Amino acid sequence: MKELINNILSEIETDVAVVDLNGYDIIEASLSMVLRLQDVLTDLRNQLQTYVFSSKEEEIYFFKNQKPELLGRLLYFYKIYRIETQCPTGSNEVIRLYINKELDGLTYFFNRNLDFYQYYRSHSTIHDEHYFLRGKTDIRLCTDSAQFDKDPNFSTGYDYKVAKILANEMLRIYLNKKLQKLENESYIEKQQYSINSKTPVRFTGKKAALIELGYALVSSGDINHGNIEIKEFMNFLSSMFNIDLGGYYDAYVAMKERKDQTAYLNLLAEKLSKRMKEDDNKR
Template identity: 40%
Template sequence: MKLFSESLMTELEAQLKTIHSETEEPMLYAEQAIKILIPSFEKLKTEFLKYTFEKKAEEINFFREIKPQFAAKLIYYNEIYNIETGKPFGIKKTIRKHYNTELIKLQTFFKENAEFYKYFKTGNQSLDNKYFIRGKHDLRHTLDSFYFQADQRFSTTHDYKVARILANDKIKTYLENEISKLEQKPNNVNTTNTKTQKWTGSKVALIELIYALHTEGVFNNGTSELKEVTSFFESTFNVDLGQFNRTFLEIRSRKSERTKFLNTLKEKLILRMDDADEN
């Protein structure tokens, strides 16, 4: 079981790495990650149900160390997707409040499970026979309602808590990084002797243009993050693009002319060139 799990995790990690290399948008990479994590988790469960443990220690190791690693990834990406799709439109202050609310939820979970958190993090194993062996539920220990809904052939009372702890650590880091980015001041742009230019086209059109330019890698040799580029355009043109990643999802969902603005730019530029040729 251990070898199968390690092989499955290696394969999964490679797939996740590919997803992150293709897009920096949280909603997009979270959505794609969930699509590969669910079948991967099902493979783990199918193999597990066919396997017979020779020793209790092997079963404990599976539910304390192996399964939570897979479950934590699914929890993490699902939470990132929910956090980003639930992110409000508005100024940075509004978005920062949204992220802080999510941090408070993590703190609440920690407080409610402080005893087990300490048990797990310190490497204590004295109660592993109760926490990580199937069919050993004890109502005197704090149990998640999730446990009673789960397939108890593939669950113990505390393997989900471990997965939640692992996921929460990553979610906390993600939220803190996003808040830090919001608090960063944009680089000053030298506007000496230049007239301020204000974007008077639609925000959707500007977002389509930004995605195209970022995809081509024309900023800092392709090393700039999409959010950095978007912030630059917002600052330069004094425009608030709100949840630009959600707008991009809407652009992707167009039934015809997904690159409507880019197509218009191309057509009008060609017409301008043709007119110049005739004069």
């Protein structure tokens, strides 16, 4: 079972990696992930009908770690789908208030489940048999339920709580990034009013290319004698070229992982060298 779940998680991670959380098709993408994960959990539930855990430890591990990883992603994408479909139209301030309200809801959840959250995050095991073995749930205690997870043979009650914790942690990151994007957009709009140019200069290449250039310039130490933060310089580039560079850190991480880490800088060197040669040939 452990190997099976690991293979499934690996496949899911591959699918998640291609989802653009800042893209215009986030509603369709998140719904697609919900349907995909529902199918995965349904198949897993069916397999568990005939599977016998070899020990209590294996069963605890499944309901404490493996299943919540999958269910947590389902809850995460389902919540993104609901947030995006219910997001009000209007000014950035209206959207900001909406996002902050969602963040307040996450804070309320963590405060309401603080004891269990601390138990889980401290890697405590003393109550694992009560929390993560089937048939041990005390109905006098308040446990969550979910429309995705009602089968007592496939749930202990607390595995859903773990999944909710994982989902809400990811969701908090997602919402904070949306707030940052709104701040960047507001900054760009303000800067555009102060930029007086008859012929606006725009960067028409890929956003990742400008981010690569930005990181290179900051790393060189040649901007403000090295006394500038990457966030400040990315905001400057955003306003100068009228482009939203939100998510620049994610782009930087992707840059480090690719085979040619400085692909755009290398291309610039090639283009400049070619131009110099062409100029020399004209003489």
